[in-house]
Amino acid sequence: MKPSLLIRGQWGLGDNIFARPIIRACVAKYDVWLETPWPELFEDLPLRFVAAKRNLRTQMRNVARQSPARWSAPPHGIREIRLGYGHAELARGSIVAALERQVAAVGVRLSAPVWDLPALPASPIAAERPIALVRPVTVRGEWRNEARNPRPEYVAEIAQQLMQTHHVVVAADLAAGHEWLEGELPPHHQAHLKGEFAVRELLGLVAAADVVVGGVGWIVPASIALGSAAFVILGGHGGHNAPNVITDPRMDLSRIAFATPREFCQCTSLLHRCDKTIQDLPAQWSAFCRRRGLPFSTLAPNAA
Template structure:
C-alpha cells in the first residue's frame, strides 16, 4: 500500500523528519508520497512529492518556486501519516525526533541525520572563514518572543567574529509579518529579506565555520550538516530545552547551548522569561576551545549573489 506522509510546515520541522521519511522510502521505494513545502530537503530520496496547502508566508514562497512537474497526486487508497508534535508531546518528555519516531517509526533502519548536497555557498569570503548569524526575530504567524535570546548577546558574538570571519546575517523579514528584536547584528553581508532560496540558505550553513543564533531551524540544520553551532537560549524551555530539540543518536559534539542562569521552562510563547547570561563570554570561550576551532582562511568562493549590507 502507498503511504502519504504529511510533514509540518516549518523548515526545521522538515529537517527533523528526514531520517524517518528516508527509512519509510527505503522500505518501499516509489510508493511513499510526501506533502512538504520543502521538497529540496528530500529530493535525493525515492519519494514522490504532493503539493501542500499552506498560507504561511515563507513556506508558500517556496512552494511557488517549484515547477508544476514537481508535484504528484497520492492514490486515494494511500495510508496517511501526519507528522505532528505539540505541548502534550513535550509534557511526556518526548523530544522532537522521538515524537516523529512514534508516528513514522524507523523500524530496523539506522538513524541518519543529514541533508542532501545543496551546492556552493552564494557568498565570496575573500579567504576568510564564514560565520552565519541568525538574528532574533518574531513572526506574526507564530509569535514566539519567549524563546528568543536577548538580541544583544547575538550581536556581541557577531561583533567578535567580525575580526576573524566573514560574517553573514540571514533572515526573511517583511513589514508587519516578521521583524527583528533589537538591532541587526554586526555583519559584512546580510540577506535579511528572504533573498536566499532554501538551497542557497543551506549551502551557506554547510560552508560555515560557525553558526550563531537562537533556537530555530539553525539547530537541526547545523546538526544535519555537522557544522559548529553556538546556540544562545532565551526562554520557553518547556518546548525548546536542548533535550527536546536534539537526540542522543545525533552527533552533538559540535553544538553548544548557552543557557540563562535561570532557564525558564515555561510553555507560554509570550512569557516574559528571564534570559540573563552573565557568563556568556565564558560560555563562548568554552565553545571556541571545544566544539569550535576557528578554521584557517579558505580559498575564495564563486561570486556572490549579492545581498543587503
C-alpha cells in the first residue's frame, strides 16, 4: 500500500498545468489528495481532490462548478507538502525547478517529465477560417502585475494583422473592480469577455487554434502542453517572467516564440515602469510566421 500525501497545490491556471508532471510523479509513489481549484486538469490521474477556499474570483467560480462528489476529505494527520514559488525560489532558477525541489523533500524525482493535458472537448467555436485566439492585456485586482504586461498596442497590431487571414477570437474574464482591460480591446471577429468558457472548453479552444497571441500567463503552459503555436509578447518583470524562468529545457518550445523588448527589464517589482519597447516587433512576428508556416502581411513599424 502506498503512503498517503496531501499536496496543497497552486491556484493559478498556468501553474497547475506546469505542475502536471510533478503531480504525476507524486501519484506514482503516494496515494495523493490534491488541493486545487482546477481538478479538470488532473482528472485522468488516480488521485482525490480536496476543496479549499480563497478570495480569488475566477478560481472559486470554478470550484463552484464542481459536483460535491468531486471532493474528498484527506485522512487526519496525513503527510503534507505545499507547492509554490516566490522571489527566493525564482532567484535560484525556473518555476519547474522550484516545484521539483519541493517534491524532492518527500522523495519524488522527475524522470523524463511530459507536459500534457487530459482529453479535451472540441473547440466551443467553429469558423471557416483558422482560429486565432488573442488574450487581451488585463489587470487583476487580486494580483496586480502591470509590470509583466506587454504594451497593449502590440497585441492589437498582431490581432489586426490576423483579421486578414484568421477568425480572431478574444477571450478574457473581465468584471468591474476585479479585472479590467489595459488599453483598448484588440480587433476581433468574436469577443468573449465574461469568462463564458469553462476551463475545458477554453483549453479546447487553445488546442484548436492555429495561433495563440498574448502576454505571459496561462497561455504559455497551455500552448506548450497542447502543442499549439503561440506568439507571446513580453513586457517587463523579467526576473520572474523571462522565458528561462517560465519554461523548462525539457519542454518542447518549437512552436513558441517570445517577442522580446529591446531592453528586457529584469526587475522583480510588480508595479515597476519597465521599458517594454519592441522596436523590431514586425521582424519578430514575420520570423515566427515563416517558421510556423502562417500567412502574414508586413506589420507597420511601431513607434519606439
